[in-house]
Amino acid sequence: MFSGRYGPHRDELYFVTAGQHLAWGYVDQPAFTPLVARVVSTLFGDALVAWRFPSALAAGAVVLLTGLIARRLGGDRSAQLLAGSAMAVSAFLLIVGHMLSTATFDLLFWTLISFLVVRQLQGADPRGWLLVGLVTGIALHNKTLIAALIAALLLGLLAVGPRSVLRSGWLWAGAGIAALVWLPNLAWQASNGWPQLSLARAIADGSSGSSQPWWLFLPMQLVLISPVLVAMWVPGLVRMWRAVELRPVRCFAVAYVVLAVVFLVTGGKPYYLAGLFPVLLAAGAPLVVDWLRRRSDARAWVSGGLGLSLLFNAVLMLPVLPVRVLADTPVVDVNYDAGETVGWPAFADTVAGVFAGVSRAEQTRTVVVTENYGQAGAIDRYGPERGLSKAYSGHNAYFDWGPPPDTSGPFVVIGFDEDFLRTVFADVSAAATIDNGVGVDNDEQGTPVWITRDPRGPWAAIWPSFRRLG
Known part of the structure; x- marks a missing residue:
């Protein structure tokens, strides 16, 4: 039901x-x-x-x-x-x-x-x-x-x-x-x-x-x-x-x-x-x-x-309540998992909007890098219909599926701390902030989206710094 x-x-x-x-x-x-x-x-x-x-x-x-x-x-x-x-x-x-x-x-x-x-x-x-x-x-x-x-x-x-x-x-x-x-x-x-x-x-x-x-x-x-x-x-x-x-x-x-x-x-x-x-x-x-x-x-x-x-x-x-009122209830405070089912299409829309702001000449080389596997999974699920290629992430098994190719870039990066990103890329600029549209305070709400360029080394060398378990 x-x-x-x-x-x-x-x-x-x-x-x-x-x-x-x-x-x-x-x-x-x-x-x-x-x-x-x-x-x-x-x-x-x-x-x-x-x-x-x-x-x-x-x-x-x-x-x-x-x-x-x-x-x-x-x-x-x-x-x-x-x-x-x-x-x-x-x-x-x-x-x-x-x-x-x-x-x-x-x-x-x-x-x-x-x-x-x-x-x-x-x-x-x-x-x-x-x-x-x-x-x-x-x-x-x-x-x-x-x-x-x-x-x-x-x-x-x-x-x-x-x-x-x-x-x-x-x-x-x-x-x-x-x-x-x-x-x-x-x-x-x-x-x-x-x-x-x-x-x-x-x-x-x-x-x-x-x-x-x-x-x-x-x-x-x-x-x-x-x-x-x-x-x-x-x-x-x-x-x-x-x-x-x-x-x-x-x-x-x-x-x-x-x-x-x-x-x-x-x-x-x-x-x-x-x-x-x-x-x-x-x-x-x-x-x-x-x-x-x-x-x-x-x-x-x-x-x-x-x-x-x-x-x-x-x-x-269970998702009994209308999603529009969820933020006004204690449901997400009690049930963490409920919040993690909200907002993924809007999340993908925001990322696609950032991607659309990249020049057409660069779009064919632009890839998405995410902080966690949920974000990467959402891009893999909702991204293709929005013109996005597969996501890369250092979180859990995504790390083992490999880094972006060295020929790629610029990068739409989701999450991470700006100071960390500046140790990895020479060019980092804020592009958007994730908003699920219904005010639910889940893991993605308020997450920054960045445009980065010029990695400070080959991906094989910098990829280990993206690894995260949990």
């Missing part, structure tokens, strides 16, 4: 371009999401609804799996429905289910692996560990963060058991399958100097637009799903630790605590823990259902809580 409103997110623009440069890995991610972007953009062109359809399917699968986990954890039909409904109205699922993102598929893989592991720990055919390994190997081609889940679960098994699982040859055979499936990306990382380690350090230092101060990490756990649903997942966490019938899966409670500490200490983003919320909601749902059956007024409280969560989260996380 809302997929086509506003516009593409900066990450979506980047993924589509990355999909045109398929590789076993990139400095900031493995290949899964760019591959999905390549498929949908090849089949459906620039249709934004089509770009986001795989994410909607993934979100639906997360809801279904949450209900299935609730069944494995002793929930009846009512508990399964409640767990799935709670996940469906959660803030994090609504936002990642609305856009093409590594986080979308990461949430799906965390939930699927959690379901499979719960099933194995409850006594399923031990050969099922082979499937766990296969899914883990595929998940590692989307985001290496999944390795943290596996490590935390293993630590949980060592700490609270059942340790007998660790003696299963099938488990270690599954681990071998995961490593084998992951090997192409692992080899790419090794041959390129392990760039994702450098990226992780950059994110920990706050270089990502979605990074948060460390002291917000724990409070954000209360709002990632919904403040109302804290009353379900916190009891679920306690139940996983204390309930005798859940003793085989107690390692999930340990994993949550371990990962919370690790991500807090290492500067991880608050949403890194979101992949465990389906399990915690599934564990808490039977407790809420029991409460419903003991109190005559409880149904109204639960229905109201879910409805309030849906209303609150939908307004904040």
Whole structure:
């Protein structure tokens, strides 16, 4: 219903371009999401609804799996429905289910692996560990963060058991399958100097637009799903630790605590823990259902809580409001990603206007250089219809796709500090300022656009100074 409103997110623009440069890995991610972007953009062109359809399917699968986990954890039909409904109205699922993102598929893989592991720990055919390994190997081609889940679960098994699982040859055979499936990306990382380690350090230092101060990490756990649903997942966490019938899966409670500490200490983003919320909601749902059956007024409280969560989260996380009033609301302050879907056509219009001011004799050699991958992706998406050639950027994987040719120039440069540009070019002049036209204070609003000439050396020499990770 809302997929086509506003516009593409900066990450979506980047993924589509990355999909045109398929590789076993990139400095900031493995290949899964760019591959999905390549498929949908090849089949459906620039249709934004089509770009986001795989994410909607993934979100639906997360809801279904949450209900299935609730069944494995002793929930009846009512508990399964409640767990799935709670996940469906959660803030994090609504936002990642609305856009093409590594986080979308990461949430799906965390939930699927959690379901499979719960099933194995409850006594399923031990050969099922082979499937766990296969899914883990595929998940590692989307985001290496999944390795943290596996490590935390293993630590949980060592700490609270059942340790007998660790003696299963099938488990270690599954681990071998995961490593084998992951090997192409692992080899790419090794041959390129392990760039994702450098990226992780950059994110920990706050270089990502979605990074948060460390002291917000724990409070954000209360709002990632919904403040109302804290009353379900916190009891679920306690139940996983204390309930005798859940003793085989107690390692999930340990994993949550371990990962919370690790991500807090290492500067991880608050949403890194979101992949465990389906399990915690599934564990808490039977407790809420029991409460419903003991109190005559409880149904109204639960229905109201879910409805309030849906209303609150939908307004904040989905493009429900008209874009013209967005700047007058707290939406962008709460939901950074909403702002990053606004203003890209106007952005491209401004750049095209600067390009049009260059003499006709120079236009054939003029190229666009951007400070970040969102800007570059927008030029690659909207530029051709405005007479612009492809963009160059030193941000993340764009850096690896190369600098402008030495025969190019002048340069329409977007962003950067003037002092930096004067160390790179002999001639720098301000040309325009980005304005999205609706007053939304996003990363691009107020960004300067420059015309530069005469690089102070060949691009091979100056290109490293443009590199940025985050």
